[in-house]
Amino acid sequence: MTMDIKILLIEPNETVGDLIKKNLEREFDAKITLIRSGFEAVEIIKKGEYFDLCVARNQSETTNDKAIEQIAGLVLNSLYDNSLKTPLIVIGEFEHTLKKYAMVSDQLRIEELNRLVLKALNLKREEFSHLKMPDYIPYPTTHFYLMTLCPCDVFIKLTKRAGDEYVKRLHFGESFTKDDLKKYEDLGLKEFFVLKEERELFMNGLLTQSLKNLRGNYEPMKAVEVAADSFTISGDLIKSLGITPTCVAMVDQTILHMRNQITKSDKLGLLLKKLLDNKMSYSYRRSYMINLVSFTLLPKMEWGSTEQQQMLLEKISMVSFFHDIYLEEDAHLKIMNREDLKKVALSPKERDLVLNHANRAALLIQSYPKLPQGIDLIIKQHHGVSNGVGFPEVLTVNISPMAIFFVVVEDFVTQVLEHQDLTQLPAIIATLKLKYTLPTYRKILTEIESVFKKK
Ligand SMILES: [Fe+2]
Ligand SMILES: [Fe+2]
Numbered sequence: 211m212t213m214d215i216k217i218l219l220i221e222p223n224e225t226v227g228d229l230i231k232k233n234l235e236r237e238f239d240a241k242i243t244l245i246r247s248g249f250e251a252v253e254i255i256k257k258g259e260y261f262d263l264c265v266a267r268n269q270s271e272t273t274n275d276k277a278i279e280q281i282a283g284l285v286l287n288s289l290y291d292n293s294l295k296t297p298l299i300v301i302g303e304f305e306h307t308l309k310k311y312a313m314v315s316d317q318l319r320i321e322e323l324n325r326l327v328l329k330a331l332n333l334k335r336e337e338f339s340h341l342k343m344p345d346y347i348p349y350p351t352t353h354f355y356l357m358t359l360c361p362c363d364v365f366i367k368l369t370k371r372a373g374d375e376y377v378k379r380l381h382f383g384e385s386f387t388k389d390d391l392k393k394y395e396d397l398g399l400k401e402f403f404v405l406k407e408e409r410e411l412f413m414n415g416l417l418t419q420s421l422k423n424l425r426g427n428y429e430p431m432k433a434v435e436v437a438a439d440s441f442t443i444s445g446d447l448i449k450s451l452g453i454t455p456t457c458v459a460m461v462d463q464t465i466l467h468m469r470n471q472i473t474k475s476d477k478l479g480l481l482l483k484k485l486l487d488n489k490m491s492y493s494y495r496r497s498y499m500i501n502l503v504s505f506t507l508l509p510k511m512e513w514g515s516t517e518q519q520q521m522l523l524e525k526i527s528m529v530s531f532f533h534d535i536y537l538e539e540d541a542h543l544k545i546m547n548r549e550d551l552k553k554v555a556l557s558p559k560e561r562d563l564v565l566n567h568a569n570r571a572a573l574l575i576q577s578y579p580k581l582p583q584g585i586d587l588i589i590k591q592h593h594g595v596s597n598g599v600g601f602p603e604v605l606t607v608n609i610s611p612m613a614i615f616f617v618v619v620e621d622f623v624t625q626v627l628e629h630q631d632l633t634q635l636p637a638i639i640a641t642l643k644l645k646y647t648l649p650t651y652r653k654i655l656t657e658i659e660s661v662f663k664k665k
Contacts, residue, residue, distance in 0.1 A: 215240040220251045220266040233320050248284035255288045268302030297330035346376050346403040351391050355439035356423045360384045361415020362408040417456045424463050433471050438490040440464040453577045465527045472505050486630050492540045497530040499623040510657050528585050532575050533592045536567045548601045569598035588612045607650050618654040635662050
């Protein structure tokens with residue numbers, strides 16, 4: 211998240227001014243205009259330059275030859291005269307007829323000043339936690355999977371009694387392969403580290419290289435693996451950076467990549483077998499399988515024209531990518547109903563996450579650009595509950611038809627992954643039939659049955 215906070219700082223003392231300026235830059239990543247007198251402030255305010263906040267010393271310092279300037283008073287009058295609602299923080303004792311429009315810190319205390327800045331701008335401290343970063347920033351080794359060149363120096367951490375030590379392992383410009391990374395992982399390494407100052411360099415390299423390598427030409431089974439890496443990376447990035455243009459490009463590319471593979475391949479069985487191979491993440495394999503089954507199934511549902519079906523498939527692939535994005539543990543991903551929920555021991559925080567993951571993912575996707583209509587609703591209802599919280603007591607038809615479709619397909623796919631054996635399909639379908647007795651749900655199951663019978 212980046213937002214530029216612009217602050218007009220008026221402080222007559224040079225040393226103090228620099229101190230406050232550096233603090234505001236560090237704490238809030240703010241852009242500071244530092245000036246020395248109330249007179250200058252009035253001039254700037256008159257010109258109409260925008261500031262989010264003014265911070266002013268109460269008055270100028272006492273000198274022999276100059277009269278004391280009532281800095282804060284001048285600023286406050288000027289804001290008032292120009293009908294500006296810019297908040298004002300005054301440092302030092304302050305009396306004024308408009309005092310109620312200012313926040314006053316009687317003494318210069320940095321902590322107090324920072325607290326007032328948050329209050330004045332209506333912000334929370336957590337929104338700036340990224341500025342308090344350690345010198346070395348960890349990135350999971352999985353983030354390097356689609357890279358081949360080091361965009362900056364990369365370190366590993368050695369934990370020693372005297373404190374952590376960082377040792378350079380990959381040099382700027384050095385090339386590496388996924389096998390090299392696997393060797394580190396086999397030694398138990400899970401994270402690499404990048405210098406704080408170089409994190410943007412790293413992120414740029416990560417995004418551009420991953421995008422480029424994702425677009426490469428791979429033989430079908432290798433392509434499934436490449437998409438798996440990208441699925442993990444882009445999901446992680448969107449959770450940590452939010453919906454940014456580069457993240458969107460990577461998610462779009464990943465989804466497109468998966469969709470192309472599926473439409474190109476006529477070997478449903480072969481792809482399914484590959485997905486049972488648990489070297490790739492569970493979350494990816496399930497999403498992929500949902501896509502795969504949906505692509506075979508949807509045309510048979512007779513839901514509109516070929517064009518409309520194409521739209522539905524596009525929606526399903528978006529939903530399959532995003533619906534469980536907030537769940538990281540396989541155990542959490544496998545909770546599909548109230549009984550499963552009871553069986554898994556969860557901390558209150560984990561429980562909250564599991565109960566609200568559908569709703570949270572639906573909220574996240576709402577800011578996605580050019581989002582096809584109704585995707586947030588399908589994500590919200592992907593466990594069969596209309597408000598997206600928890601799991602249903604009984605199945606209902608009061609959710610979107612596409613959500614019903616998704617519920618049945620995901621349940622089927624989850625069972626297939628659980629059994630790890632395609633010969634078990636008839637038994638799986640028989641069990642699901644006991645659960646899905648409502649006609650709208652049953653119809654989807656019947657279609658699944660007919661598709662797999664033919665194989
Ligand atoms: Fe799911
Ligand atoms: Fe889910």
